[in-house]
Amino acid sequence: MGHLFLLLLVGLTSSAAYLVGRRRLGLGRQQLGMAVSSMLELVGLSLLFFTANVAIGLVTILAARELTAAFLSVYTLNDASLVVLSALQGLVFGCWRARS
Amino acid sequence: MTATWLRVLGLTGIALFLLTGFTPLVNLLRYWMAPHRPVEAAQAIVVMARGGVGGDGKLTDASLRGVVEALSLYRSGLAPTLVLSGAGGAVGGSEAAGRKRFALGCGVPDTAIVTVEKGHTTREEASEIGAVLRSRGLQKILLVVDDQGTARATAVFERLGFAVVPAPAAGLLELGGGPEDRMGAMRLVLIELLARMYYRLAGYL
Numbered sequence: 001m002g003h004l005f006l007l008l009l010v011g012l013t014s015s016a017a018y019l020v021g022r023r024r025l026g027l028g029r030q031q032l033g034m035a036v037s038s039m040l041e042l043v044g045l046s047l048l049f050f051t052a053n054v055a056i057g058l059v060t061i062l063a064a065r066e067l068t069a070a071f072l073s074v075y076t077l078n079d080a081s082l083v084v085l086s087a088l089q090g091l092v093f094g095c096w097r098a099r100s
Numbered sequence: 101m102t103a104t105w106l107r108v109l110g111l112t113g114i115a116l117f118l119l120t121g122f123t124p125l126v127n128l129l130r131y132w133m134a135p136h137r138p139v140e141a142a143q144a145i146v147v148m149a150r151g152g153v154g155g156d157g158k159l160t161d162a163s164l165r166g167v168v169e170a171l172s173l174y175r176s177g178l179a180p181t182l183v184l185s186g187a188g189g190a191v192g193g194s195e196a197a198g199r200k201r202f203a204l205g206c207g208v209p210d211t212a213i214v215t216v217e218k219g220h221t222t223r224e225e226a227s228e229i230g231a232v233l234r235s236r237g238l239q240k241i242l243l244v245v246d247d248q249g250t251a252r253a254t255a256v257f258e259r260l261g262f263a264v265v266p267a268p269a270a271g272l273l274e275l276g277g278g279p280e281d282r283m284g285a286m287r288l289v290l291i292e293l294l295a296r297m298y299y300r301l302a303g304y305l
Contacts, residue, residue: 002278
């Protein structure tokens, strides 16, 4: 039930933002579709960065285990901050790409 | 072309996020990944490391949960020996020593407890625990591991020649949980799937 409330909440603020955008700010409907499209590209880029970070992290940890006496846990990668950092990487790279 | 692929990837990511957070997908995955065997008596209850020791030198919640599950099995009379595993942390003693103190505090006699403080991975741990079990002539074990890791740990011990009863033997299908809980559970499921793939590639399974 709680998760339905979250969805309703997001739906409500999204609808409000749509109304403000259309009536107060005069934003176009077509541009909304383009914005969704850009958002999907940024999410895709962030996922690419996340996959690369996890893959390179795993290889590094496994190689360090083989080549040194030190033990590094793969659970080091099990951290929510990696998702946030990957998202930031995706955003910056996407914005850079759009402006070039 | 690149933009199209990025959009497809982004859409897939969002769809997976919504499926994970707002449907029982991860609950079904966890149920599917757990081995389903009946609980039966064994010669020892083996508790694999889980969560370790926190920065304050105390057992983490996950580690405590493991030893509590084992104590429940022990009190049910399913095995006379507790094998508590867990390597040393950066602060204080090892996870195994912390678990032993907890078990002693709960009334388990010292003679019924064996600790194993070596081994960082499931395979290393199984190898160290296996040596201890063999030295005591113990062959059939009740294995306490985190839910999603049970099948892999069971397979590793079986490969070492032990008869394994996973505990909990048959994971119950629970469809509840909020989006954040489910996201956390999906993270563990994905890690376990990667670990299984690695163990298969390395020939450990």
